[in-house]
Amino acid sequence: MAGPGAVRGGAMGSGAAGPGGPPVSVRLRRGLATHWYAWAMVAPVVAVIGVIIGYPLVRGVYLSLTDANERNVARSIGVNHLPATYEFVGLDNYADALTGDQFLATLGWTLVWTVSCVTVTFGLGLALANILNRRIAGRSVYRMLLILPWAVPGFVSVFAWRFLYNEDRGFLNRLLAGGGIDAVPWLNDPGWAKFSVIAVNVWLGVPFMMVALLGGLQSIPGEMYEAAEMDGAGPWQRFRHITMPGLRSVSTTVILLSTIWTFNMFPVIFLLTRGGPGEATQILVTQAYKFSFEISPRDFAQSSTWGVLILVLLMAFAAVYRRVLRTQGDTW
């Protein structure tokens, strides 16, 4: 009903209206104007996500309902083009995955991996951020050194750790040998391998947590601490009643994101152990990748099925997480 002219008029009107409460018609037009700007601002993101993520997702869901594998998809052999011959099989793949042992066992380890990584990373990040937020000699040097694992590209770091973990000639075992301790099979024993991959992921993740939480700490006005101190609040009370609420917005976001990232942390597992020894450190994502790139014939359908299940699990988690937040008073 309202054309562009009316929309622009609305924006002007809102400027002139002042705080006294503009009439309803002006507020309505102002709302339209606001939406127009908001939509324009989010348009590029929506476009990119729609094309590069929306379509692949639809295609992936479709493949999970078929029996597609390397032998029956459309492919070219020399000059001959073979059409796709895979068939629609309904929910068979899901039934297989959910009733078999492999998916549930992998899911179990994935959960252990995610919870331990996020807990330890958040704890260390929070502790370091709090220390760095104090006035302490050499603060900027410490900060720079501590962020280094984040500044170095992940694949470089993972190779560095593999180098350190090497059972025969790695630095860690040579160090232990110097202290008379037997070589530890860091990546070759299922238990140690699980420990090792978690350690590397924590090492990689702490700087991000620390920076995000430090940003949150710095946005808490110093006056609030002064007021609390004047009212006789001790350090723990200040932490509990000013720092924690002040960090709430940042920490709920980073915990959620970090959980999702860790759940899908492909490069660490893939480059450190390839899921081994055996399948001991295989998380859902690396296993899904293995189905579609490393086994023969490549099983695209099963890979997609696991991918969709990963997505469903994470969405369920996010929904529950958000509900919990909302009952505690957050709104979005």
Add this chain to the structure above:
Amino acid sequence: MTITATAPGTTAPDAVPAADPARRGRRSPLASVALHTTLTVASVIAVFPVLWVLLTSLKPASYATTTDFFKETTFENYTNLLRDTPFLTWFGNSLLIAGLTTLLGVFTAATTGYAVSRFRFPGKRGLMWTLLITQMFPVAVLIVPIYNIMAGLGLLNRSAGLVITYLTIAVPFCAWMMKGFFDTIPREIDESGQVDGLTPFGTFFRLVLPLARPGLAVTAFYSFITAWGEVAYASAFMVGDENLTLAGGLQKFVNQYGAQWGPMTAASVLIAVPAAIVFLFAQRHLVTGMSAGAVKG
């Protein structure tokens, strides 16, 4: 939320230019020692793996696995790398792709984050969910369909293809982060802009964006690191020596010569340097407390 509500109300006290809570309370020497010990141990753990790669790169290739910190220090790994491999070409490709991703990523993330932080508009909840859910998409599942799209658009083996793909990784997270930063900037600033007759775009670019510099720095940093260090898409999309990025190039390098630690570590050091430079640049903005300046200034 609590912060933005209370911050404008609190009167700025006379002589506290840097809002630093711990400055006033005196710390006992013991506490200082404990803090410094903690930070030192943490720093050593953070730095050692990287430092070890650096030290290894300076040893002759045949001594790569010795535990000596220094062994016949030489730059031969570096000279071999630069002379005998297309490392510099890969380097240029990566720099271009990471630079473009950063530029576009920061811009789109900032506008999106601002819209989500300030406006209530139809589709907002859906967008927030999409940004969140996008984070959950495992690379392993998307990579084949995205590859097909890029092939269809003729963007395989071109920087643009990777830039677009990286934006889908970087922007959703950055938009969330920017929303968090914009949330801590008082709405009164927007309202004053509106009263002065600025459009929402004007308010955003002239008033809010300059205050969000720390957030922009974090966002830029994240975009650059994401693009610089990504492996899976880069190795799948780019083929042929002259098109590879560093991530793809290094793998080829490993395949070609076996896992030779000498040149590998040299390349690792050279890859890490631009990341560190970008970081130093971002660090400057990170230091300044953000909303302190906003409300008082």
